[in-house]
Amino acid sequence: MHKKNTFLQKLKAWVNGEDTLLHADEYIAKRKQPQPKQWLRSPSVEKIKSNRALYSFLCVLVAMVFITIMMVVVSELPTFGNASNPGNNEVMERYLEKGIEETGAINFVAGMILDYRAFDTFGESNVLFLAVICVLMLLRRDSKNISAAEEKEIAEDEALDAVDHKSILQVGAKYLSPVIILYGIYVILNGHLSPGGGFSGGSIVGGGLILYAAAFGHQSVQRFLNFRTFTWISVGCLLTYFACKSYSFFTGANHVGYTIPKGIPGHILSAGFILPLNICVGLIVACTMYGFYALFTKGDI
Amino acid sequence: MTHLLINYYEAASVILFGIGFMNLLLQNNLIKKFIGLNIMDTAVYLFLAAQGYITNRVAPILTHGIVDADYYINPVPAGLVLTGIVVSVSVTAFSLALVQRLYKHYGTLNMDEIMRLSREREGE
Numbered sequence: 001m002h003k004k005n006t007f008l009q010k011l012k013a014w015v016n017g018e019d020t021l022l023h024a025d026e027y028i029a030k031r032k033q034p035q036p037k038q039w040l041r042s043p044s045v046e047k048i049k050s051n052r053a054l055y056s057f058l059c060v061l062v063a064m065v066f067i068t069i070m071m072v073v074v075s076e077l078p079t080f081g082n083a084s085n086p087g088n089n090e091v092m093e094r095y096l097e098k099g100i101e102e103t104g105a106i107n108f109v110a111g112m113i114l115d116y117r118a119f120d121t122f123g124e125s126n127v128l129f130l131a132v133i134c135v136l137m138l139l140r141r142d143s144k145n146i147s148a149a150e151e152k153e154i155a156e157d158e159a160l161d162a163v164d165h166k167s168i169l170q171v172g173a174k175y176l177s178p179v180i181i182l183y184g185i186y187v188i189l190n191g192h193l194s195p196g197g198g199f200s201g202g203s204i205v206g207g208g209l210i211l212y213a214a215a216f217g218h219q220s221v222q223r224f225l226n227f228r229t230f231t232w233i234s235v236g237c238l239l240t241y242f243a244c245k246s247y248s249f250f251t252g253a254n255h256v257g258y259t260i261p262k263g264i265p266g267h268i269l270s271a272g273f274i275l276p277l278n279i280c281v282g283l284i285v286a287c288t289m290y291g292f293y294a295l296f297t298k299g300d301i
Numbered sequence: 302m303t304h305l306l307i308n309y310y311e312a313a314s315v316i317l318f319g320i321g322f323m324n325l326l327l328q329n330n331l332i333k334k335f336i337g338l339n340i341m342d343t344a345v346y347l348f349l350a351a352q353g354y355i356t357n358r359v360a361p362i363l364t365h366g367i368v369d370a371d372y373y374i375n376p377v378p379a380g381l382v383l384t385g386i387v388v389s390v391s392v393t394a395f396s397l398a399l400v401q402r403l404y405k406h407y408g409t410l411n412m413d414e415i416m417r418l419s420r421e422r423e424g425e
Binding site for chain 2: 056059060062063064066067070071074075076077079080081082083085087088091092093095107108109112113117124134138139194195199265292295296
């Protein structure tokens with residue numbers, strides 16, 4: 001814009017509003033963006049992490065403070081092993097004194113988790129089943145999530161695996177895995193009579209299956225446990241469990257009209273629903289354990 | 302202080318918990334982080350088992366036909382530990398599956414490296 005020297009020119013410019021426009025342009029170009037004032041600069045995690053020594057020191061400090069706080073709490077806790085501690089209240093007395101009469105199980109813990117608190121155990125079985133389904137979603141290998149290089153690598157691995165004799169493992173597994181699986185079944189079936197139950201016995205059976213699969217390859221286990229049978233066993237057991245424990249809810253809560261024969265406590269066929277529930281839980285846990293192994297090694301059940 | 306020595310199971314479980322927590326913070330390798338998480342889980346089981354114990358009593362399984370609450374230890378924490386073990390197994394399996402996917406995608410298990418790579422890819 002040319003310079004305005006005469007008064008008339010200036011007046012004209014003022015009337016037309018050129019002046020203000022000019023200044024507005026300048027102002028817009030020059031002005032500073034209003035910035036929010038940062039009173040408290042947040043410490044950046046990367047900056048602290050780049051200083052390794054400081055980061056380690058802070059970690060140890062935080063953990064030490066944590067331990068100290070909890071130590072103070074522990075020093076205020078009731079004495080270890082004292083019978084009059086608040087945790088040992090009437091709930092425990094009820095379970096121990098009425099347990100055999102009401103559940104028929106000699107193992108009080110089995111009677112507690114599979115009769116008094118059976119829905120809690122049902123939730124646990126569901127958690128396990130959900131975990132194996134989530135792992136399946138993440139790790140299942142199919143044509144969509146596998147590249148050609150990976151496929152070649154897997155084929156190479158399998159070829160090497162077929163050549164490998166694994167004599168010690170195979171002989172060991174041949175004699176050990178039936179014994180392990182049999183012992184697991186014993187633990188499951190004796191869950192209401194002795195220490196054990198569905199969870200521990202199921203893990204033992206799963207361990208036997210894993211040993212067998214490691215020695216003789218996945219194909220040998222897939223003869224009787226493929227994805228189809230896995231789904232049927234897991235879902236069938238969950239539904240059986242649900243049906244069994246819904247019984248007391250359908251007939252009114254608090255076991256009103258609960259007429260399942262308890263049998264003689266101490267016999268193998270006793271304790272009402274606890275034996276079938278233990279079998280259900282054991283099957284779910286065994287399938288889950290083997291499923292984790294198969295998914296992590298081969299990407300398929 | 303003397304009370305801490307009497308309650309040494311609880312004190313040991315608290316120290317174990319702290320060790321696991323420190324492992325979780327200090328390790329950069331993701332699998333080692335989950336080992337730390339499992340140490341913390343174990344500390345909780347030890348704490349619960351210690352809470353259920355009563356001196357001079359036997360495990361809660363009928364022995365010699367004695368039905369008496371003063372003869373057995375508390376069975377409730379055993380059930381709670383069982384729940385804890387199941388949840389810990391599920392969480393460990395799920396997180397290890399996620400770690401495997403991360404390794405396939407980024408080619409490293411180092412936490413900082415993964416964060417840097419993901420930020421770079423985001424910036425592109």
